[in-house]
Amino acid sequence: MKLENTLHFSIQALFGYPARTLLVLLAMAMGVASVMVLTSLGEGARLYINREFTSLGTNILIVLPGRSETTGGPPPLLGQTPRDLTLEDALSLKKSPFVAKVAPIVIGSAPVSWRQKDREVTILGTTADMFDIRQLTMGQGAFLPPGDPSSGSGIAVIGYKIKKELFGNQSALGEWIRIQDWRFRVIGVLAKKGQSLGMDMSDLVIIPVASAQSLFNTEALFRIMIQAKNRNAISTAKDAILRIIQDRHDGEDDITVITQDAILSTFDRIFTALTFTIAGIAAVSLGVAGILIMNVMLISVSQRKSEIGLLKALGAGYSQILQVFLAEAAILSMTGALLGLVLAFLGTYIIARLFPYFPVHIPPWSVAASVLTAQVTGLIFGVLPARRAAAMDPVSALSRR
Amino acid sequence: MIRLSHIDRVFFVGEEQVHALADVSLEISAGEYVAVMGPSGSGKSTLLNILGLLDRPTKGLYQLENDPISALSNEQQAQVRLNKIGFVFQFFHLIPRLTAAENVELPLILAGIDPGQRKPRVRQALESLGLSDRARHRPDQLSGGQRQRVAIARATIMRPSLILADEPTGNLDRTSGNEVIQILEDLNRSGISLIVVTHDPALGERAKRNIVMTDGQILSDRQQAP
Numbered sequence: 001m002k003l004e005n006t007l008h009f010s011i012q013a014l015f016g017y018p019a020r021t022l023l024v025l026l027a028m029a030m031g032v033a034s035v036m037v038l039t040s041l042g043e044g045a046r047l048y049i050n051r052e053f054t055s056l057g058t059n060i061l062i063v064l065p066g067r068s069e070t071t072g073g074p075p076p077l078l079g080q081t082p083r084d085l086t087l088e089d090a091l092s093l094k095k096s097p098f099v100a101k102v103a104p105i106v107i108g109s110a111p112v113s114w115r116q117k118d119r120e121v122t123i124l125g126t127t128a129d130m131f132d133i134r135q136l137t138m139g140q141g142a143f144l145p146p147g148d149p150s151s152g153s154g155i156a157v158i159g160y161k162i163k164k165e166l167f168g169n170q171s172a173l174g175e176w177i178r179i180q181d182w183r184f185r186v187i188g189v190l191a192k193k194g195q196s197l198g199m200d201m202s203d204l205v206i207i208p209v210a211s212a213q214s215l216f217n218t219e220a221l222f223r224i225m226i227q228a229k230n231r232n233a234i235s236t237a238k239d240a241i242l243r244i245i246q247d248r249h250d251g252e253d254d255i256t257v258i259t260q261d262a263i264l265s266t267f268d269r270i271f272t273a274l275t276f277t278i279a280g281i282a283a284v285s286l287g288v289a290g291i292l293i294m295n296v297m298l299i300s301v302s303q304r305k306s307e308i309g310l311l312k313a314l315g316a317g318y319s320q321i322l323q324v325f326l327a328e329a330a331i332l333s334m335t336g337a338l339l340g341l342v343l344a345f346l347g348t349y350i351i352a353r354l355f356p357y358f359p360v361h362i363p364p365w366s367v368a369a370s371v372l373t374a375q376v377t378g379l380i381f382g383v384l385p386a387r388r389a390a391a392m393d394p395v396s397a398l399s400r401r
Numbered sequence: 402m403i404r405l406s407h408i409d410r411v412f413f414v415g416e417e418q419v420h421a422l423a424d425v426s427l428e429i430s431a432g433e434y435v436a437v438m439g440p441s442g443s444g445k446s447t448l449l450n451i452l453g454l455l456d457r458p459t460k461g462l463y464q465l466e467n468d469p470i471s472a473l474s475n476e477q478q479a480q481v482r483l484n485k486i487g488f489v490f491q492f493f494h495l496i497p498r499l500t501a502a503e504n505v506e507l508p509l510i511l512a513g514i515d516p517g518q519r520k521p522r523v524r525q526a527l528e529s530l531g532l533s534d535r536a537r538h539r540p541d542q543l544s545g546g547q548r549q550r551v552a553i554a555r556a557t558i559m560r561p562s563l564i565l566a567d568e569p570t571g572n573l574d575r576t577s578g579n580e581v582i583q584i585l586e587d588l589n590r591s592g593i594s595l596i597v598v599t600h601d602p603a604l605g606e607r608a609k610r611n612i613v614m615t616d617g618q619i620l621s622d623r624q625q626a627p
Contacts (some may be wrong), residue, residue: 005510016498062525310494313455314508314555315478315483398494 001320010327017300022333024289024296028378029337029343031289032370035282036344039366041351042275047359049267052261057133057306059100059231060260061238063093063203063224063245067254083254084220085245087150087209092244093226098237101129101227104149106212106220114166114177121162122204125181125212133227136201139163141173141188144208152210156184160192160202179205180215214319234259279366289336290377293329301325301392308389309397318390325386326379333378337371402431402562402594403452408461411616412445421447422458423617429596431562434589436458436608437598444617445598446567452596453486453565454478465564466562483512487556487593490583491568493548495540495555501547502527502536505554526554530584546577553584557593564576570604582607 014021065085106125111118128146130136145155156177163172167230167328172186184207192202213219228237239255245255301308311321343363346375410422421444429435437445450456451463454470463470465481473481495504502523509519527536530550540548548570557565566585570578582604589595597608603612606625613620 001511002513005513009510010505012498038437244431292415304493305495307496309505310496311511312479313482313488313494314511315486315559317479317480319476320479320511395450398455399491 001316001323006320006323006327007224007331010331013300013304013324014331015327020300021297024293024332024337027292027337028286028333028374031282032337032340032374033333033343033347035279035370035373036340036362036366037347037351038278038282038358039275040344040348040362042278042362043366044360046268046271047361049271050264051359053264053267055135056157057135057225057227057260057274059228059234060133061226061228061234061241062258062260063226064242065223065254066222069258077296079113079218083249083252085224085255086219086221087213089245089248090221090224091149092239093224096237096240096244098229098233098240099226100229101133103127103130103133103225104209105130105222105225106209106216106218107222108212108216110180110215112162112177112179114164114175116168120164120246121179123212123215124204125209125215126206127209128225130206130225133225134201137191139191140171141186141187143188144206149208150210151159152208152212152214154182154184154211155187155208156186157190157206158186159190159200159204159206161200162203162205162363168322177205177312181400182211182215184211188357197262204342219341234261275363283370286370286373286377289374290333290381293378294381294384297325297329297382298388300328301385304389305392305397308392309394312392312394313398321392322386322390325383325389328380329382329386330375333374333382336378337374340374341367341371402433402466403427403429404464405463405464406464408451408458408463410444410451410456411459413429420617422451425461425566425619427612427619427622429594431594432589432592432593433610435594435596435612436605437596437612437614438520438600438602438605439614439620442602445614446616447599448565448614449549449565449590449596454482454540455504484559485506485561485563487553487559487561487564489549489552489556489566489569491571493540493545493552493572495548497540499541500537501532501543501551501554504540504551505558508555522558523554523559526558527551530554544577545558545573546580549573549577549581550584553581553588557588561593562582563594563596565596568599569597570599570601578602 032191063085065083065354090102093099093102103126108123109120110123112121126144127149128144131143137298139160158172166172166177167175172189175186176183177186190201226233227235238259241257242253242255246253308321308397348360348362402527405425405427408422408425409420412419414419423460425448437448439445447456451458457471465485470478470481505523505526506519506556509522530553532547532554535543535547540551542549564585567584569581573581585595585597586607597604599605608623611625612622
């Protein structure tokens, strides 16, 4: 019996029982599609985080007060009281040739009011360098002017959302707002920009760092954001920063420098692992589909007993009958997998339309892996029914109608 | 052509041994027309199954065209069924989803014959049985007599030397039954050995040789007067 004849015979058999065939195809298609859609979501989450980090700026290093052993972890809670980072610490970092920009950050929350309107807002004290480091864009007016960071002045740049809430459609430029008991003149409004890494740049007020220090009555910086000269300078810059601060802190190595790359690669690893985990979970549904194929094939074998008996009487050998039933299982799982591909691309297309900012795309490996797994499970679970059919005793198979 | 020597076939029903065939010896020459009769449970179907290589004897020797059949592997026996034996069943055993022509074509496909050669052979076989206009019909669109004729076309498409018919008219009315028997007898006249298992004494009378079985043994074996 030639291969094309076996396939033809099997296809005819599958068309002979359309409801059963459709159900199995559906199960297989759902299994394959769920693997691919879920991995595309995992992959999307990874790309999303990646993009968020890039929007943070490029070649960024972050200096935190306190020493922590693991990169990207939180500063230690117990043990030591770290020495505060000061504005002088931050400015001294500019000495390093590998450091391009330095933006000290003081952060706090304070009531902001304009005329009768009043609300609690996150206040970010920083310098002009912040503009380039975070790659901000202005909607109106200008950002904080460069100048001596250690002298404060009563000027503020407000986020897009704050502007809308306090001023509505009126112009905010040149207006005086009150932060706690201090008066600040609005010199700029940030352009509308989405969230980045949990920090909503539209929902804050930026003032000079020295003003923020007075406002919150603190010398300590929350952290320092640094932009290295270029990508290759990142690790040298890190060493330079550690050395400079160590010198200033009486030889005490009491800061943590996080590089953007380190955080990025950590997240990357986490999300890749997550994607594989989801894929593994979804693969269970492929296994279930395989078992369903086995069930349906077993039912098929017992329903087609007399057909099998007949084939044997006509001279079909063990291997021929085995091939016919294996071919059926293979066709079922292959067609199901192809249907699943279509479903998956349709599904991700819909997701992409519903959530345009979320990057969904099916990673090629998941296409290959799910189709292959579908094939393999289909064949593995097809073997048992096929062997049962091939080993059937023709006399008893023919004895009943 | 066929030689059975001391064939036993034992089944186990629970703990009990049932001798479906007990020490059966039989010789059938090429081109013979034999009717096997007897009450149900007499072993005549078991005899037919063993002759058709669907069943293996528990003991004894079966020679078909001087080849010791019992020594062959399952796959080899399948080849013998394919090339030398044609079956005609009481319930026709046509595959319902296939057309008459496709049912007839099956043995050719199993034998791996090229499509170019298959089509004319199928057409010819259907034509000789008066089924040309039914080639594209499925079994449920055919009458009982037509179904059995399709089954006979299928049984003869490989030009076997032996046709085994198990109650070939058992499911047919008298007219189409007669038709079917006519066809089988025509085939026999062309040189194919024909063995028919039947309950019907009238049918048995038509055969040139009558074998009557009871309790797994041959009770009588006589030639009809010519």
